[in-house]
Amino acid sequence: MTENADKKKHHHGNLRAALVSAGIELLEEGGLEALTLRKCAARAGVSHAAPAHHFEGLQGLKHAIAEEGFRLFSAHLQRAIEAGPQSDRGRLNSICRGYLLFGLQHRGVLNVIFGGKGLAGLVASPSGKKEAHAYLLLRQVCAPFVPEGVDPQVVEAQVWSLIHGFTLLHLAGEFGPPAVPEDGGAFDQVMGLLDALPMPPKA
Amino acid sequence: MTENADKKKHHHGNLRAALVSAGIELLEEGGLEALTLRKCAARAGVSHAAPAHHFEGLQGLKHAIAEEGFRLFSAHLQRAIEAGPQSDRGRLNSICRGYLLFGLQHRGVLNVIFGGKGLAGLVASPSGKKEAHAYLLLRQVCAPFVPEGVDPQVVEAQVWSLIHGFTLLHLAGEFGPPAVPEDGGAFDQVMGLLDALPMPPKA
């Protein structure tokens, strides 16, 4: 019965997940600055030092939140792809739009995922690959745009850089006030650059 | 004589600049977490509450650092452009490479510039435009790639998004360990997407 995670261990039962959940809540409500070990503990109904037994300090909690946040992120992207038009270009556009919308809706979580080595260790580590659902989606969506003889990672890095940069700059307000409702303007125009894909292998 | 900023006012003379400078130092040495009002004050040789008279709290200091950092950033980009090949494509590549190198060398400063609304207020504000040296450079470098009838801001946003995203993802370690020395690999391949510029106005 190693599968069943329901077993109440001592007082709380499954505190670790509760702390991560509380952390994500705080993140959504008050951004990065609002994420605090003590507030997470309070929200989970335990004392301020309890988290120390489940994470290695604040950084450990952030790492755990990055893991869980990445799962939410991946699920969000998958839903976006499935809900959009089922063509190569349609899926490419959907994953990018999903990326942006996730950033707008879950700004704090995205910051934890990509901020301060949050994810680097996770994905780069040999054991972390299985968490990389979003990477598989990206690979899958980009595949039709990879010319023969070109490393797929190049195309993936191009798409990822473009949408990641656009999302973060948008979040930073560099493209004017965040026109959230479907965005319409800047997004489609910037993503128009992807119409150049697939690029010829080399001149 | 309102122009002359040299006048020693009281004890320190020009404390504000010293605090910003100390802040940038701390940023370079220990990253975002090391940037502290009290440490800045200590490094400038004043008491811990002195900064309150020059900035509105920590956020105010960060804003001031973002301004100064943006000036350094702009100068860095200009130098990169001038040092590179003098062709349209050469300048486009140089500004992007300069962007990446600045990120690698001054990670903390870049984070303050673009993190947490650091710059948004600065550039979006009517009085802040004059600080936007880097934007003028970007506009200038992108100009040859803007087709007739297309808003130049679209091209600028495309280039900016791509290099910004690539730089941040690189910094986050998503593209493997940061191969700092001229980078060689991923950078040139990803920037190859810009070979598609100028894009035809619309299909």
Next chain:
DNA sequence: CATGTGAACTTGACAGTGTAAAGTAGTGCT
């Protein structure tokens, strides 16, 4: 069953942080 072993959590403490209020010293103006 008594006992102790260890995990989960609490309590208490400490240094460091941002910030606000009140005090002090030097500047400049009348």
Next chain:
DNA sequence: AGCACTACTTTACACTGTCAAGTTCACATG
């Protein structure tokens, strides 16, 4: 000289992360 004003200091407080030492409970072992 006197006075206001600015620049800075001092003091204080709430909050943070982290550590060390208890406490409480589940459970295995004698």
